[in-house]
Amino acid sequence: MKVLVYSSKSFEIPYLKEANKEKLQLTFIKEALSLKTVTLAKGYDAISIFAADEADSLIIKKLDSLGIKHITLRSAGYDNVDLKTASNLNIKVANVPAYSPYAIAEHATALLLALDRKLIESNKRISNFNFAQENLIGFDLNNKTIGIIGTGKIGSVMCRIMHGFGCKLLGYDIKENKELADSYQLQYVTLNTLCKKADVISLHTPLTTETYHLINNDLISKMKEGVIIINTARGAIINTEHIIAGLENGKIGALGIDVYEKEKGIFFNNNSKKAQKDNLLVKLIAMPNVLITGHHAFLTYEAITNIANTTIYNLSRWNNGRTTENELSYNTF
Secondary structure, three states: OEEEEOOOOOOOHHHHHHHHOOOOEEEEOOOOOOOOOHHHHOOOOEEEEOOOOOEOHHHHHHHHHOOOOEEEEOOOOOOOEOHHHHHHOOOEEEOOOOOOHHHHHHHHHHHHHHHHOOHHHHHHHHHOOOOOOOOOOOOOOOOOEEEEEOOOHHHHHHHHHHHHOOOEEEEEOOOOOHHHHHHHOOEEOOHHHHHHHOOEEEEOOOOOOOOOOOEOHHHHHHOOOOEEEEEOOOHHHEOHHHHHHHHHOOOEEEEEEOOOOOOOOOOOOOOOOOOOOOHHHHHHHHOOOEEEOOOOOOOOHHHHHHHHHHHHHHHHHHHOOOOOOOEEOHHHO
């Protein structure tokens, strides 16, 4: 099987090669999948794509015309793939459903702690030999109420971590996890109740039509004054304009994000020498109570190893005429 690996990053290629052990013919390119690059897939049997690649209906149809019948994602999220069109064209799509929930939840915790304890500001001062302590007051996480939206694999790990800090846990999910309630005293509540009571809100839900702009003016108005919001899920779960308004009027005390609503074409690239046209992102970066990382919550040795192994596993199963349990169907949503 000949496989074109789109959006190849230098740090992941050795892991993919090690997992492959020359079973498949892999070709690595830096370009992301888009209408401009889709024709590069000509002559290949399958492609592998990343979270920022575009695989909408038009591109899926073009891939089909080029003979591509298999698409494997090197990510858990798949909102960038038109599964309905793929299914209609009998193109099989698979993802990496659980590469490391610890990596994401631990990164969310790092964002929270850095914001709470003013670590970025403190480090800036120290670099200038300024050891003054004014305006560096944070708060104990112990006994604070943490609202976790989405209690799947990643949200479950976040529950365990926050329970270890001695936090009170509130959860919201369409499917409740009894084990979390029994082991960590997580209390499932309505979304409105979670927003009213939580000191910190951490997002761990996939992006769907139901969760698009879930965090908006209406929900923000119900939140506690000075709430901290953490998002390591998908950028578009948050309405960026509404979040900025909440930060400006003080309703939101701090924001920590590893994802951004309009990150496509910006994240995963070095844009330091380019004129910045995204005014919302520029405004967020300039805010002292906002901490942004560039979609790298997954970047741990364990996670990258698991992503590579599962990616090759999915492709190898297809190459041998078999299915993989990681295949996605249109009704997965």
